[in-house]
Amino acid sequence: MKQVRNKLKADIEQRYLTRPQKVLAGAIIAVCAAVLFVHWPALSAKATFVDDEQYLLRNFTVQNPSWVSAKQFLVEVLKPSTVKGYYQPLSMISLMVDCAFGGSPQNFKPFHVTSLILHLANTALIIVLLWSLFGRPWIAAGAGLLFGLHPLTVEPISWISERKTLLAAFFVLWSLVLYVRSVRRGNSKICLSCVLTYALALMSKPTSTPLPVLMLLIDYWPLRRLKWRTVLEKLPLFVIGGISAVITFISQSRSASVIVPHNYNLALVPLVICHNIIFYLCKMVWPANLSPYYAIPDQFGFSAPMVIISVIGTCILILLLVLSLRWTRAALTGWLIFFVAIFPTMQILQFSDVIASDKFAYLPSIGLLMILAAFLGWICGSDGIPQHTAKCIVVAIIVLMLAGAESFATRRYLTHWRDTATLCEHTLSMSPKSPIIRRILYRAYFLRGDIDKGIEQCRQTLRYESDNEHAFSYNDLGIALWSQGRKDEAIVCLNKAIEIDPNYSEAHYNLGKIFQMQGKDDEAIKHFYRAIGNNAYYPEVYNALGLAFQKQDKLDKAVECYYKALEIAPGYAKAHNNLGLVFLKQNKLEEAISHFQVALRINPNFTEARLNLEQAIKTRYRDK
Secondary structure, three states: OHHHHHHHHHHHHHHHHHHHHHHHHHHHHHHHHHHHHHHHHHHHOOOOOOOHHHHHHOOHHHHOOOHHHHHHHHHOOOOOOOOOOOOOHHHHHHHHHHHHOOOEOOEOHHHHHHHHHHHHHHHHHHHHHHHHHHOOHHHHHHHHHHHHHOHHHHHHHHOHHHHHHHHHHHHHHHHHHHHHHHHHOOOOOOOHHHHHHHHHHHOOOHHHOOHHHHHHHHHHOOOOOOOHHHHHOOHHHHHHHHHHHHHHHHHHHHHOOOEOHHHOOOOHHHHHHHHHHHHHHHHHHOOOOOOOOEEOOOOOOOOOHHHHHHHHHHHHHHHHHHHHHHOOOHHHHHHHHHHHHHHHHOOOOEOOOEEEOHHHHOOOHHHHHHHHHHHHHHHHOOOOOOOOHHHHHHHHHHHHHHHHHHHHHHHHHHHHHOOHHHHHHHHHOOOOOOHHHHHHHHHHHHHOOOHHHHHHHHHHHHHHOOHHHHHHHHHHHHHHHHHOOOHHHHHHHHHHHHHHOOOOHHHHHHHHHHHHHOOOHHHHHHHHHHHHHHOOOOHHHHHHHHHHHHHOOOHHHHHHHHHHHHHHOOOOHHHHHHHHHHHHHOOOHHHHHHHHHHHHHHOOOOHHHHHHHHHHHHHHHHHO
């Protein structure tokens, strides 16, 4: 009888323990369905923005998936050649895999599908994390819903090169979930899976570095286990994070640029921090006038009203957070989690020319979500027992109303991402003096055939950019003028670009192409060599140089150039086709046929390669 009673008790306990998990699973499915519905238009987004050229549009390694390409991303640690900036191999491999599934500069949908799936996964992981910390499935789901639908999440999903933000957040959240789970189970040691997911996060985007500090803050609240032992147990993570930080600084310095504090006014650092603290809070509470590019203000000091407001607001905020410790640890700790997570992007070390960015708040928002979950739990009751049903209903209604408002704002913001011109025009409405946005807008106009609008953007850009930046605009203006048949003006503009920046590879390449089309092969070759000397990772230049040598009947040099282009970009169909033409001319029919076939495998719609293959096969048949 006693055994039957014990078995019955165990069955009841099992049902009681598994019921919250079933509720959690159902809530996750419902939340993810809502997030998927609201963000669905992102799959049709065709806008490209800053960095998309180097991450996809002109990145031959990403566009041509292979194990060789994956190895290149992984082994180029201290000086990446395929993309300027820090070491981020997993993000690059992720984009490359999308290309393997049909993604290309002409088809963005596979990239957006993957990004949206990652956002759904991150939303689910946030719900699981909040449930693990507070044990309230519906409250965790409500906070997760507000995260998943927030307009600030539009940017990482719709911006192709921001795959790194989503991927890094995915691994960080996994690491936090695994850590909390191990603590709840009584395991005080950092599990191997936490170390692995942390390493993967750093290989996606090094802004994941503060994760060990986030764990310590969670130890303080809500786990309430912060001791010297809990600090020591995270030493492996601190070591990995330190190594990653050194690699990040070196790789960024060598392949792009880093502006360290002593190279600019140190007094601006606290002002920037205060500005960004209030800026991000405002954008989260009232996500209006969102933009993928927030330019650094021309006047940034105590003379600027926004700076004064930010400093006063930050001081009041800190005072309120300290006073809140009399009642709860939640407010201060949650805010510190947000601040520590976003600190690497606070522009203390300047990696970009923006003062803030929506994507920087994507992962750090978990700190504010923890405050929200604790607050909702306090209102609805403790220990999972609703003490005030009416209050819980009111809270649920408010959360759903906020979710509805977010959905409306998210859908509205997504309309700006439908194409590049629309996005840039929206961005310029808030940052009208930004040269880099005007250059992107010029290219958008140029690609859709609005050459006059493109030329006007180039001239506008020259008004707003500094003298040493004029090279970019003169280069763009030269291309536009050439396309209108204004050849002499185009050459003058490109020469001006080179005069301003003698090492500007793209201007040398474009000028070389013009001379090549004019039949001035010697001049073209001179500029192609200058372009290569300034940028070794430039397969188009090697291909153009090969064509110039081929035209001069210097076939051995042409072959050497084509092979160099293929060494950089193994999937460069034009180089394979041109190499095949050289071999065809040398009567090396098997080699020619092989390269034509490879070109067609890479690009089945490559008509010239198909015709060349037919000619090579006919020649081989005739010779036999």
